[in-house]
Amino acid sequence: MNTIGHFINGEIVNDDQRTQPVYNPATGETQRQVALASRATVERAIAAAEAAFPAWRETPPLKRAQVMFRYKQLLEQHAEEICGLITDEHGKVLDDAMGELMRGIEVVEYACGAPELLKGEYSKSVGPAIDSWSEFQPLGVVVGITPFNFPVMVPMWMFPMAIICGNTFILKPSERDPSAALRIAELLQQAGLPDGVFNLVNGDKEAVDTLLNDPRVQAASFVGSTMVAEYIYHTGTAAGKRVQALGGAKNHAVVMPDADLDNAVNALMGAAYGSCGERCMAISVVVCVGDTVADAVVGGLAEKLAHLKVGPGRESGSEMGPLVTAQHLRKVRGYVDRGLDEGAELVVDGRGQRVEGHAEGFFLGGCLFDRVTPEMSIYRDEIFGPVLCVVRVENLQQAMTLIDNHEYGNGTCIFTRDGEAARFFSDHIRVGMVGVNIPLPVPVAYHSFGGWKRSLFGDLHAYGPDAVRFYTRRKTITQRWPSASVREGSSYAFPTL
Incomplete structure (x- = not known):
């Protein structure tokens, strides 16, 4: 070999x-x-x-x-x-x-x-x-x-x-x-x-x-x-x-009531489940402002997850491949189990994912939790897998407090049509990289990449x-080339102009 x-x-x-x-x-x-x-x-x-x-x-x-x-x-x-x-x-x-x-x-x-x-x-x-x-x-x-x-x-x-x-x-x-x-x-x-x-x-x-x-x-x-x-x-x-x-990171996406929800859901699918969630900039928490927004986002994500094509990375049409190792697969599945034990609602369960002809592959389908709270390990920890948590809040300030209180401050984003809300969020959130209607705000090469806090x-x-x-x-x-024709005496004062 x-x-x-x-x-x-x-x-x-x-x-x-x-x-x-x-x-x-x-x-x-x-x-x-x-x-x-x-x-x-x-x-x-x-x-x-x-x-x-x-x-x-x-x-x-x-x-x-x-x-x-x-x-x-x-x-x-x-x-x-x-x-x-x-x-x-x-x-x-x-x-x-x-x-x-x-x-x-x-x-x-x-x-x-x-x-x-x-x-x-x-x-x-x-x-x-x-x-x-x-x-x-x-x-x-x-x-x-x-x-x-x-x-x-x-x-x-x-x-x-x-x-x-x-x-x-x-x-x-x-x-x-x-x-x-x-x-x-x-x-x-x-x-x-x-x-x-x-x-x-x-x-x-x-x-x-x-x-x-x-x-x-x-x-x-x-x-x-x-x-x-x-x-x-x-x-x-x-x-x-x-x-x-x-x-590490635990990147939050805030979805406001005025957001374009169809675009937000499409963006969240790629940001949460692209690369099987193995990205330091992956969105792993969606903070929905209001139950109406949360119900719509959860419903939209669940519908799209039902059609997510999971398969080998080289296979045409595959949208999400396997996790990197069997050990990492066990770790991520363990977090899904723990989320259920902690009382979160598992809307979409990817643990039964099967890929024809690849029974021994390290595959896990997309998982979606609703009604997640900050005390749960699936909220606190960086899972690094295709597991998305939905948290419900009443207003933007609650959403920002939630994000600011987390130990990580790598990336975050907000979906909104309100310029004032977007500007306030961008100015005051305690996170190093911020997106407005962009879920993965990875800076281009002539800016610099990095988070805050831990x-x-x-x-x-x-x-x-x-x-x-x-x-x-x-x-x-600092250099000086004194004139050969000028002779200066010693000075003991600190040099000034």
């Missing part, structure tokens, strides 16, 4: 003894093994990145950008192949995989603007014959630790920006679906990136801890659950590293302008 290795200093490396199965979620079968990096393997990757840094740091930003231009072309040329790898190991449908890849390519496009993004700030004559300027210098070796749900897009949130800023990079992708990440690493080399500038190690906690504690690593980016994000943040910062760690540990968001700040250090230089 094929074993997926690591990518270190421009070569595939596969000499680790520990391995882990990689499943096809649609069939339940083990299709590959993935090597789990030992400490020695990770240190080999760090050494390669450290050795490559001096030359890459001195490479002009325009030349770095030229690599990214070629890389973008290669990603587009190999798009179907990459998306097939995503679908085979994650389970999401091909159209969704293509959407993931395209959003990742947007960040590559943004990184192509390196000469503009890295321009410093210059001031002439800040004092007599004194000039001053600021410039952005790379950190050195930086790492990215990424989740299973976006095996291509989330790594692309990180390494294109890190690399164009002059750093060298080590990616630790999810060991659940590693093949797509390895393929895009190979394409990066094909685009002309020097060996050692980008490296990839597959692994588990041993690999992560090695990266976080090695003094040669200057910064770490992470996306995943809040429990792990908090660990990454505290471990990395304690080791003196710059860290951004994006954690959805983000660190000061800077992912990609966009914040990425330049995260992956560089500002240095300010």
Whole structure:
């Protein structure tokens, strides 16, 4: 059986003894093994990145950008192949995989603007014959630790920006679906990136801890659950590293009485059940203002769920694929069981979902709960599956209080025709990303992605302008060239103009 290795200093490396199965979620079968990096393997990757840094740091930003231009072309040329790898190991449908890849390519496009993004700030004559300027210098070796749900897009949130800023990079992708990440690493080399500038190690906690504690690593980016994000943040910062760690979410959608309910229901279907709910920006709670709205939304969602096509991601017409592993399937089913025990009304039960010819696949149909309350675990916890909860409130203020009181603050949205209500909601809600009649308000590449509260540990968001700040250090230089004909005495006062 094929074993997926690591990518270190421009070569595939596969000499680790520990391995882990990689499943096809649609069939339940083990299709590959993935090597789990030992400490020695990770240190080999760090050494390669450290050795490559001096030359890459001195490479002009325009030349770095030229690599990214070629890389973008290669990603587009190999798009179907990459998306097939995503679908085979994650389970999401091909159209969704293509959407993931395209959003990742947007960040590559943004990184192509390196000469503009890295321009410093210059001031002439800040004092007599004194000039001053600021410039952005790379950190050195930086790492990215990424989740299973976006095996291509989330790594692309990180390494294109890190690399164009002059750093060298080590990616630790999810060991659940590693093949797509390895393929895009190979394409990066094909685009002309020097060996050692980008490296990839597959692994588990041993690999992560090695990266976080090695003094040669200057910064770490992470996306995943809040429990792990908090660990990454505290471990990395304690080791003196710059860290951004994006954690979990429980994203609420508020539906107002004046909303276009047909459009809202259609939008909520995609936002809740797309990618089988395995998105950090998935809508998992609908807050309906008034019972009339709630009855209409629940009825509309139930009707559409009855026709939702659940099947293998590669099968034409499939709208929702399987969950990523059997273990995750058991976890999500357990939450559905718990929701019933806690007294929520299960309007649509997806636990009996069967897909012909794929009895061993990790399939769960869309589930819909009504009359959910904040005390229930299905409301509090990030389930990360196709489970949507409906909460009923009387007014917008109650809806906002509900959202503000939740520990997560990643994304939220409001469906309304009232501009005043939308503006008030956007201005005052304590959430990092807000949509108005848009359920998945994921920022475009030239803005930055990140939540509030326990959805983000660190000061800077992912990609966009914040990425330049995260992956560089500002240095300010002040210089003076005094006239040879003028002799000045010593001054002991603090310098002023």
